[in-house]
Amino acid sequence: MDEKDKIIQLLLEENKQLKTIIAKQAMRIEELEKRLGLNSNNSSKPPSSDGFNKQQRTKSLREKGKNPSGGQKGHNGETLLQVTHPDKIILHKLTQCPHCQKQLDTKSISVVKKQVFDIPPVKIEVTEHQAEIKICPCCNKKIQAEFPRGVNAPTQYGPRLQAHAIYLSVQHYIPEDRLQILLQDLYGIKIATATLVKFNENLANGLQQFDEQVLKIAKTSAVKHADETGLNVTGKTFWLHVLSNEAVTYYHLSPKRKSSLAGIIGILVHDHWKPYYQIENILHALCNAHHLRELQALIDYDKEVWAKKMRKLLRFMCKYRDFYTEGIPQNKLDRLEKIYDRIVNEGLAYHAIKRQELERAWVYTKKRYPGHNLLLRLQKFREDVLRFSHDFAVPFTNNQAERDLRMMKLKQKISGGFRTYKGAGIFVRIRTLLSTARKQGWNIFQIIADAVVGKTPVLL
Numbered sequence: 001m002d003e004k005d006k007i008i009q010l011l012l013e014e015n016k017q018l019k020t021i022i023a024k025q026a027m028r029i030e031e032l033e034k035r036l037g038l039n040s041n042n043s044s045k046p047p048s049s050d051g052f053n054k055q056q057r058t059k060s061l062r063e064k065g066k067n068p069s070g071g072q073k074g075h076n077g078e079t080l081l082q083v084t085h086p087d088k089i090i091l092h093k094l095t096q097c098p099h100c101q102k103q104l105d106t107k108s109i110s111v112v113k114k115q116v117f118d119i120p121p122v123k124i125e126v127t128e129h130q131a132e133i134k135i136c137p138c139c140n141k142k143i144q145a146e147f148p149r150g151v152n153a154p155t156q157y158g159p160r161l162q163a164h165a166i167y168l169s170v171q172h173y174i175p176e177d178r179l180q181i182l183l184q185d186l187y188g189i190k191i192a193t194a195t196l197v198k199f200n201e202n203l204a205n206g207l208q209q210f211d212e213q214v215l216k217i218a219k220t221s222a223v224k225h226a227d228e229t230g231l232n233v234t235g236k237t238f239w240l241h242v243l244s245n246e247a248v249t250y251y252h253l254s255p256k257r258k259s260s261l262a263g264i265i266g267i268l269v270h271d272h273w274k275p276y277y278q279i280e281n282i283l284h285a286l287c288n289a290h291h292l293r294e295l296q297a298l299i300d301y302d303k304e305v306w307a308k309k310m311r312k313l314l315r316f317m318c319k320y321r322d323f324y325t326e327g328i329p330q331n332k333l334d335r336l337e338k339i340y341d342r343i344v345n346e347g348l349a350y351h352a353i354k355r356q357e358l359e360r361a362w363v364y365t366k367k368r369y370p371g372h373n374l375l376l377r378l379q380k381f382r383e384d385v386l387r388f389s390h391d392f393a394v395p396f397t398n399n400q401a402e403r404d405l406r407m408m409k410l411k412q413k414i415s416g417g418f419r420t421y422k423g424a425g426i427f428v429r430i431r432t433l434l435s436t437a438r439k440q441g442w443n444i445f446q447i448i449a450d451a452v453v454g455k456t457p458v459l460l
Contacts, residue, residue: 232417287398306347
C-alpha cells in the first residue's frame with residue numbers, strides 16, 4: 001500500500017469516527033431539547049415546575065367542554081336563604097313621614113325583612129370546675145368529687161381551642177409562628193408554639209387505633225390506589241406513601257422509597273413504579289393519565305405517528321366505558337384490543353427502523369428512545385393498561401392517589417419541610433384522619449374536637 005492509499009484509509013477511518021460522534025451528539029441534542037420541552041401537560045412534572053412559562057389551558061389533555069361555565073341546567077344552587085327563626089330581631093321604627101314630616105303614631109301594616117348572616121364577637125370563655133371536698137360521716141374519710149374527663153391541670157386549654165389550632169395547622173398548613181399570631185388576633189390569647197406542637201402530638205398519640213383501622217380497610221378493599229412522593233424531613237428526602245380509595249386515605253412515611261406495604265389484596269391502581277409489581281397476590285391497573293402525558297410528549301417533540309393513534313384510542317375507550325355503563329360488549333372490546341395491538345406493532349416497527357438507522361451511523365448503544373420504552377410497556381402490561389375497560393370498578397387513572405398526595409406537597413411548599421422525623425410522623429397520622437373524614441362526609445372540626453378528648457371515630 002503506497003502513501004496515498006494510507007492517507008485515504010486514514011481519512012475513511014476518521015470520517016467513520018466523526019459520523020459516529022455526530023450521530024451521538026444529534027441523539028444527545030434531541031434528548032436535551034425534549035427535556036427542556038417537558039412540562040406538566042406532557043410528563044409527570046407538577047404544574048409548579050412550569051415556572052413563568054405556564055402552559056395554556058388549551059394544551060390540557062382534557063377536551064374542551066360543551067357546556068358553558070357556571071352552574072348547569074338542573075343544578076341545585078347554593079343561594080343564601082332567609083331562616084324562619086333568626087337569633088336576633090332588630091325592629092327599625094318609622095316615627096316620621098319622610099315626605100310631609102308628620103309624626104306617625106299609627107300601627108304598622110307590615111314589615112320588610114332583611115337578614116344579615118354574621119359571626120358574633122369571638123372571645124375566650126373560661127370555665128371553672130370546682131370539685132367538692134367532704135368528710136364522710138360513716139368512715140370519717142376526706143373525699144373529693146371527680147373532675148370531668150380531660151380536666152387535669154389547674155389551668156389548661158379546652159378541646160375546642162385545641163381543635164381550632166390543630167385544624168388550622170394540619171388542614172390549612174399554617175406554621176406555628178403565624179398560628180400563634182392568628183390565635184392572639186382572633187381570641188386575644190397568646191399560646192406558646194411549643195404548646196401548639198403539643199396539641200398535635202397529643203392528638204396523634206390517640207389516633208393509633210384509628211390509623212390501624214384505616215390501613216386494614218385500605219388493604220382489603222376491592223380496588224385501591226397507591227402513589228409516593230418525596231418529603232423533606234431533617235434536610236433529607238424521605239418518602240410519603242399513600243394507599244387510598246374513595247372512602248379512606250392511609251399515609252405512610254418511610255426513609256426509603258422502596259417501602260411499599262405488605263398484605264395488600266385485590267386490585268392496585270398505580271403509575272407503573274416497578275416495586276409495586278413485587279407485591280404478591282394482587283392484580284394491577286396502570287394509570288392512563290401518565291400514558292396520555294407520555295404520548296403527548298412523543299406527539300409534540302418526536303412526531304411519532306403511532307403515539308397520536310394510541311392517545312386517540314385510549315381516550316375513545318374511556319368514552320366507550322362511560323357510554324356502556326353496564327359493560328362494553330365483548331365484540332366491540334375485542335375489536336378495540338386488536339386496534340391497540342396493531343398500533344403497538346406499528347410503533348415497534350417504526351423504532352426497529354430507527355435502530356437500523358443508528359447502526360448504519362455506527363452508533364451502538366443499548367439505550368432506547370422513550371417512545372420505544374413506552375411501547376414495550378404497553379405491550380408487556382397490556383392487560384393492566386386496559387383493565388379499566390374490562391372491570392368498571394377500576395378507574396381510567398390513578399388520580400385518587402395523586403389528589404391525596406397533592407395537599408401534602410402544598411404543606412412542603414409552605415413550610416419547606418419538617419425539622420424532625422417525629423413531627424413529620426405526627427402530621428402524617430393526623431392527615432390520615434382528616435383526609436378520611438373528608439371522604440366520609442364528616443364535620444372535620446367536630447371530628448378533631450372529639451378526638452382531642454379521646455372520642456376517636458369508628459369506620460363501619
